[in-house]
Amino acid sequence: MPELPEVECLTRAVRGVLKGGTILEASFHRKDLRDPIPMTEFRELLVGEKIEDVFRRSKYMLLKSRRGFGVFHLGMTGALMERGGEAPEEKHTHAVFKVLNAKGKETFLHFVDPRRFGRIACLAGESYENHAFFADLGPEPLVSKNLGKHLFETSRGRTAPVKAFVMDARVVVGVGNIYASESLFRAGIHPKKKAGQISLERYEHLAREIQATLQEAIKAGGTTFSTYRNYEGNPGLFVVDLKVYDRAGEPCRKCKKPVRQIKQTGRSTFFCAFCQS
């Protein structure tokens, strides 16, 4: 499932193809995903325009043209893959973009999303920061130099469990269910501990582990479960390094006691009751 590392890997791949290039055609095979797709506006803002940049904010990938931004979110099962032709190769191919890359070669990008939790949107103008998608977002964990202090200060007075707290994109972006469980395990913090009761020292430790976990996942090409595929259509490799996620009942990699699974705010949480307090 795409989280920040997967979107970062995708963004880097798409940047290599599309920055300095042009979208020649945009074909949409359905009118809506999570939201209606603004097909006409998307074509007006991006088709035929030079793509000046491709970048990521939170779990969104943005394409910048002279006239505005294309916005992609992969939701739960989304993927954007390079393909040799225009014809959909998969059942849930919802959009196909014919692209002329910066080197003058034609290629096709297919947006595939079986569960349709993804999003294709566009924004007119020169800035995106004030749009509803982005206005309330917290800092980027990979570039924030004072993430631990930020988490500590933001959490004062909060009674929500720390796992729900770090998954809140208004607090810090990009920490999804997998990496929240993994980072808390690595920092030795129990996922049910109240966010407001955790010390600055422990938040600084957690911040380091969030950053390290995300960086390692990016290096490995992202995490894969049943549906995630990267830009080339291949699975990510980070699943082999997961310490607790999806390992309920298996021995903890530190103490050998069984990893436990609980539900928190409707999500599965995996942790070691002996290593995390």
Place this chain on the structure above:
DNA sequence: TTAATCACCTGAGGGC
């Protein structure tokens, strides 16, 4: 304001 719950959606997997 904060926290919890629900809906959206489809495929995988288990039980019968």
Place this chain on the structure above:
DNA sequence: TGCCCTCAGGTGATTA
């Protein structure tokens, strides 16, 4: 083999 049910989770809306 086929049907039914449950589960998975990012995000935004709704409720408490």
